[in-house]
Amino acid sequence: MSQTSLRPDERAGLRLRELYQQYGYLPYRMSKFEPYDLYVGNKSFLVSENILTFTDTDGRLMALKPDVTLSIVKNAHPPAGALEKVCYSENVYRTTAAGLGFREIMQTGLECIGSLDMAAMGEVLALAAESLSLLGRDYLLDLGHMGLVSALLETVSDEMLRKSLLAELGRKNQPAINQLCAQGGIGQELAVRLGRLAGLYGPAPEVLLELDDLVQESKARTALEELKALCGILKHLDLLNHLRLDFSIANDMRYYNGVIFRGYLPGLASGVLAGGRYDNLLRRMGKAGSAIGFAVYLDQLDRLEDSNEYDTDILLLYKAEDAPADVVAYAEKLRQSGRSVRMERSEPMGLRYRELVYFDEGGAAQWK
């Protein structure tokens, strides 16, 4: 099968899986359904909390996978001191914030679970950048750190307020952050720093400089050092040009703890890649160790390129009285040149073709 006959999402999925396998990630195939219990306990880990359920023949409540990571984590058994590296390409079913109803979304990604170190994390980030570059030349990879954000918010004891601040950080809404801090009795100094953090966006070197000035808490400094080390690895791989630091990409702290990242392509209104470090999810599921991974959402890719200009290369028109065997054989002969041929007795409405061939004129004459 030639690559051109694949849809953009299928083609991208194929190339991404090849890429991940080059890095020694093992393909992971899972069933379409999982017991509903798996998701109900971790609903806020999911991108959307709505889950498509049905009752299986044995009466158990099942769900069509809204997410892949939970299934992989459930079954992960990384050998001590080593890593489990898996990649997947699966359909997931969930609602999107903007649209109504459930959608089937093709998702390709990888997970790296076990005793993580800098090298493994750097590799995952590099793979995220490579994945994006396969999808579009002018991609951007945004990198943030949950540890840094949560260290800054640690002194805020009111959990509701912390949640609201995190949400406003996600909207880069500095006026609202100031207002929440004032209402919640948070010191002016921290309010200013949170506001500055929300406003930060840009290439790693300049943002890292600003962060140096911005973070003081020891936990936040540790996170900053980790960010610096990762940026160092990406710089070494010459991937720094497309990297931006951004702390508005915060996620649920109950699941995510370390670096967190998102990938964007020009022309697509929302992100195509999302990932991060989720040790806390592992702990919640009763597993030791650390984990990092990302997913690429392929459902938007068909917006990137124009669909084929033509539905078929040749439209072959024949008449009812033509000998069927001759018509079929002639079409087959035309196809041998590598072109696609559609046989019809009359021109279908709206069909786009490069060339029109009448069987009884040029075609049949040559053929007979």
Next chain:
Amino acid sequence: MEMISVALPKGRLGEKVYAQFKAAGYPCPSIEEENRKLIFENPEAGIRYFWVKPSDVAIYVERGAADIGVAGKDILLEYNPDVYELADLGLGKCRMCVAAKRDFREQADRVLRVATKFPHIAGRYYASLSRDIDIIHLNGSIEIAPILGLSDVIVDIVETGKTLLENNLEPKATIVPISARLIANKVGYKFKHTKIGELCCRMEELSQKGQACHD
């Protein structure tokens, strides 16, 4: 040259917002002419404007048809779009209120009937008070609902309170203050960061100046 497209809310607020864009250095002569065009461009300033229904601004921005836009906080609270909220422009100031007939006395043992254009805002507000309510979603002329006995109270935007007064209604509680916000598409913000950042700075400066004049 890279263009920034701006979704402006049709109407009085939109005119004020455009005036602020113009003052910030993003004029567009064609928008000031009387014509039937839908989209207005000024390539020199690198800006493209279009008018849309105020409640649709957030949708155009969220889906990336506009890089930035101006929407009332009421719309943002009601639809909760996934966008960046970059600045409070200080224009179109009003408040989201609960209003009722002047002689209305709330009976706590009954389900409160609330007529509103903003079911989510109303729902969240009363949920925070643990009050059982029946939401009646209307699309306009909300003030008539309590007069005709359709609802006990209304949740709506109050600017001067004049309409309420003329209809023998009055605001009973303020839910949240409202003003126009500069919003940006999350992806557009990243790819056009320098230009949008600069625009945001200039607009903020102007609204702070405006604020100082009013105070």
